[in-house]
């Protein structure tokens with residue numbers, strides 16, 4: 001997996017910190033009655049105020065600066081004035097910013113008001129799986145060591161959070177650098193010790209997508225929105241992570 005220099009990692013983190021601030025602003029302001037288009041405007045303002053470009057806007061024709069995926073929507077929800085948030089909704093916000101030619105990509109899920117207990121378990125489990133899985137992002141490992149770590153963490157999380165989890169088939173993380181989606185594709189499960197070697201300076205966007213039910217999904221007629229086939233809730237957590245001699249380095253930190 002191609003390596004970035006320490007200076008390039010610093011530049012990527014500058015982009016990633018803008019993403020972190022945009023996500024924090026959205027979470028701080030979300031209320032029942034707001035629309036996902038409102039969330040989009042909050043995030044886009046933070047990105048533009050920082051002198052960055054919202055990476056998602058226009059990406060393969062995508063019309064928003066964030067993906068806003070509510071409840072049974074897994075990823076790629078289009079921000080809309082018609083999607084009005086209610087108490088108990090689980091919102092997954094995915095966001096990217098391009099700054100000084102480098103891209104940061106990060107996502108997190110949070111509740112609008114109070115969530116049901118099983119949805120809290122899903123969300124806390126997905127965060128935990130991300131943080132456990134990214135520990136495999138160290139020089140000398142191979143690509144699917146990260147995939148395997150995510151899968152093992154998911155199965156452990158079922159015990160830890162007392163919840164049954166589905167790992168969404170066919171979606172995963174990716175290389176990232178001067179563009180958002182670069183090779184290689186990173187599956188969220190699989191056998192270890194396969195694929196390209198992780199070097200000092202390799203960067204991956206690591207992004208578990210877990211459900212309270214199925215592993216199967218469908219894309220709606222808008223050609224973007226990915227939903228669980230059985231309508232079960234889904235959560236999505238993502239960080240852009242570099243492998244360094246000192247261990248995994250999160251390039252999209254949230255304060």
Ligand code: MG
Pocket residue numbers: 094095105106107238
């Ligand atoms: Mg993302």
Ligand code: MG
Pocket residue numbers: 105106173174205207238
């Ligand atoms: Mg990503």
